[in-house]
Amino acid sequence: MRTPEELISFTCSALDEVRSRPPLVQCLTNSVVVNFTANVLLSLGAAPAMVDIPGEAGAFARIASGLLVNLGTPAAEHRDAMVEAVTAANDAGTPWVLDPVAVGFLPVRTPLAFALRDLRPTVVRGNASEIIALAGAGSGGRGVDSSDEVDAALAAAYALAGMTGGVIAVSGPVDIITDGRELVRIDNGHPLLTRVTGGGCALGAVMAAFAAVDDDRFATTVAAATVYTVAAELAAESAAGPSSFAVAFVDALATVTAQDIARRAVLR
């Protein structure tokens, strides 16, 4: 069990790593947030590549540094590409993040989410409703908004970590991250992040970028969420509304420093 101070120190180093390599992050994500997600990665210093068609998704997943699979608008061709990419990622050792958007109620994505869960994602990121549904409990949410409390997802997160052998990140007013052994709560972030579409989805891509720079995926996932939520706080200081916040947030991902993180991060 590392201390918050150790994890914050790791976060600062990992941010440097992301900016200096940079990792090539393949995203199979939904049509709503694909532009925002690419811009978040570019601003952070990573290299996005939205290679999302069957016949290419697998080939690319073998050479990518990290992979995001987000189920927000799972068209038939994308569903095939997701399975192809994940299979290749597992074969090649590429870390991958599953974001099971709105799993539970919707009849196409729900069985796909369970099938992908059973392929053992390196990281699962969702809101409380989604984590509960993916663990096989509850009925899921109606969309990207969580109707359960984050803390209520804690048992589900532990159960899911047991199923996947990976890291589970529950987004909410307080973020919870666990690998079934260690557990961290992150008290950073800002409500405006929930007023920008992709505010949660793009975090999954950032987790894939950080997963590429170190094999300690509990720590890289904590690092991703910490950098992301601290940048949100910096952006909120100058925002006049959701859209100026989004602009300032993407800017902040390019400029956030180790000092900002050391000064602001609240892990417990």
Added chain:
Amino acid sequence: MRTPEELISFTCSALDEVRSRPPLVQCLTNSVVVNFTANVLLSLGAAPAMVDIPGEAGAFARIASGLLVNLGTPAAEHRDAMVEAVTAANDAGTPWVLDPVAVGFLPVRTPLAFALRDLRPTVVRGNASEIIALAGAGSGGRGVDSSDEVDAALAAAYALAGMTGGVIAVSGPVDIITDGRELVRIDNGHPLLTRVTGGGCALGAVMAAFAAVDDDRFATTVAAATVYTVAAELAAESAAGPSSFAVAFVDALATVTAQDIARRAVLR
């Protein structure tokens, strides 16, 4: 026939309603504007959900508060999902908005638009060319820009209202809204709204959000257009060009007040 003052008063109440519920708005819209549309809804205070695949679109339309069907980039899978969603919406009583982008000339979307028209949308929103074409007159425009004058669409709007039994909204320098009995012209708005892609399309989504809060769909459609065009005027005051306008506009949807509307709205 209500007075402009009565409609403006209704608009202020309806805006409060949208922000306090908030309505869950399903959007089947085009790939160009899907991100902007979701951000417009989020900033306004509504909850967007872009559930747009066959097998899910219908199930979601049953629980959604409102539905938008926009024909901008109607891929085959989306066309199937649109019919599925509209059928379910009609069955469940979910109000829905049809935006027949570029109907008239283009050979795939035009018969689809007519078929959807005959399913009796709660609201149709388009520019003058599109309303004329959907009423079965004229040849439609080349795209989202209107080449007919808004007033020239008046007869078509009345005819279309007769066909659908719903509300028809004609967007242009002056917006015209009628249900075949009442008629309002809205003199608000700003030309910069035509320099942002989705400036018209996202209004259809806002009309779906407002339709969810009251059964008086003539009044909710007027309210949506009034809030939207007043926010555009507020945004234009600080804009340096089309993109800073778009940012300020989305911000303004979060901050526009009943006082702004009472002070600025010009209905006649």
Added chain:
Amino acid sequence: MRTPEELISFTCSALDEVRSRPPLVQCLTNSVVVNFTANVLLSLGAAPAMVDIPGEAGAFARIASGLLVNLGTPAAEHRDAMVEAVTAANDAGTPWVLDPVAVGFLPVRTPLAFALRDLRPTVVRGNASEIIALAGAGSGGRGVDSSDEVDAALAAAYALAGMTGGVIAVSGPVDIITDGRELVRIDNGHPLLTRVTGGGCALGAVMAAFAAVDDDRFATTVAAATVYTVAAELAAESAAGPSSFAVAFVDALATVTAQDIARRAVLR
């Protein structure tokens, strides 16, 4: 061989033409940048139309002023629409721009890019890796980032111009444009353009807009790249990061003047 001064003078006239007609630019482009591309065109003063489905793409290409085909996320339906649109464009004399994103390594788009190359695009725009790969040399890049030096692509650009009979534009820190006879290097631009997704892709659309206003496609391609990169420099003066840069850049495309171009353009 025209002098840089002659080309700059042409650029200013062509910008006036684009703003006064305006050209109707059909874009079959990738899902990541489709919104940004439309906004770039609208801000510049052109009329974008993302008509991208089989059954409509060809009909529209016959009436469009210019066409962009970008291979970034080539879904099956889009691939069919691309071939349909290009065939119609060639038949109707509509100028078209090919952007062979990530050609070389990826197994679906690579044969499509070669097939489209052989249909003789009016303009090919890519980074050095892509131009080298499309000429049949090298293995291409991993995505939109070029890993070859722009100057190293010079021989490939000449070879490709010979194959297509058209103009080849190599984007990079220095842009190179040749039709196999004339050659220009453009020293304008800003590194922030590489931190915004679509920074390169939208330039292809702008080249299609400019190709619509004059048959001298070497000069219109130079004009497009010059206006675009000068606007980037103007935007960078006020940017705090990649996203505020993107906003200022789109604004600048609406406001950039002949004087800005005359004062800043560095062609050689």
